[in-house]
Amino acid sequence: MEGFKGRFVKGSEPESVYWKRRAIVAGAVLALVALVVVGLNALGGGDREAAGEADAAQQEWTPPEQDASAPRPYIPEPTESPSESPSPTPPPVEPCPAEELMLQVVAAFDEVRSGAEVPVSVLVASGADTPCTADLRSVAVELAAGSDVVYSTAHCETPQGEEVELSGGAGQTVEFTVDGLASEEGCRGARRELPAGDYELRARLGDAVSSPAALRLT
Numbered sequence: 001m002e003g004f005k006g007r008f009v010k011g012s013e014p015e016s017v018y019w020k021r022r023a024i025v026a027g028a029v030l031a032l033v034a035l036v037v038v039g040l041n042a043l044g045g046g047d048r049e050a051a052g053e054a055d056a057a058q059q060e061w062t063p064p065e066q067d068a069s070a071p072r073p074y075i076p077e078p079t080e081s082p083s084e085s086p087s088p089t090p091p092p093v094e095p096c097p098a099e100e101l102m103l104q105v106v107a108a109f110d111e112v113r114s115g116a117e118v119p120v121s122v123l124v125a126s127g128a129d130t131p132c133t134a135d136l137r138s139v140a141v142e143l144a145a146g147s148d149v150v151y152s153t154a155h156c157e158t159p160q161g162e163e164v165e166l167s168g169g170a171g172q173t174v175e176f177t178v179d180g181l182a183s184e185e186g187c188r189g190a191r192r193e194l195p196a197g198d199y200e201l202r203a204r205l206g207d208a209v210s211s212p213a214a215l216r217l218t
Contacts, residue, residue, distance in 0.1 A: 093165055096132035101125075102171075103210035105141065105203040107178070111216040115193040118178045118215070122203040125171030134172070134205065136161025141176045143215065144200045151178065151194070156187035180217060 108119040137159035143151035181191040200212035
């Protein structure tokens with residue numbers, strides 16, 4: 001019986017076969033361990049890739065949301081450059097006082113036939129220290145016999161000229177034609193030849209009157 005047990009333990013196979021079997025078992029164990037290690041590395045690599053993608057997603061820049069309560073930088077508004085103040089409007093020029101007006105009447109002839117036309121010029125100037133205005137349309141030429149005005153350009157003729165500014169003694173001239181026919185205010189009535197005789201020719205502008213010039217009608 002003892003001999004049978006001893007043969008069973010040792011076996012009837014050679015010792016080399018026994019060591020080959022042990023080597024095969026050891027190799028299988030090592031292969032299994034290698035497979036486990038490779039699987040764990042694969043799982044760990046996937047986690048690392050996922051973690052890397054998550055870190056990359058976190059590192060991507062996104063614009064911050066605008067907060068209405070957050071203080072904003074103060075940017076001063078551009079100020080307009082001060083414009084030049086407009087020049088003050090000069091005061092209006094006043095009409096020349098009658099006492100400052102100077103009138104001069106000059107006739108082309110000092111003797112003409114009654115009813116003939118006589119060219120007459122009237123010079124209007126101002127002796128005022130400051131500029132003033134004169135309305136030349138109000139200038140009239142009169143023909144008087146003594147104190148009676150027997151003819152005036154203001155009776156029938158259309159006013160000539162315009163309003164002008166006078167200063168520094170400079171004057172303006174207005175031209176007329178005196179026809180030597182009697183006239184009335186408003187050009188009423190029939191006009192007739194004036195009797196022969198000596199008359200005074202003068203110019204008038206409002207209350208200003210020129211010195212008379214002699215005119216004889218024949």
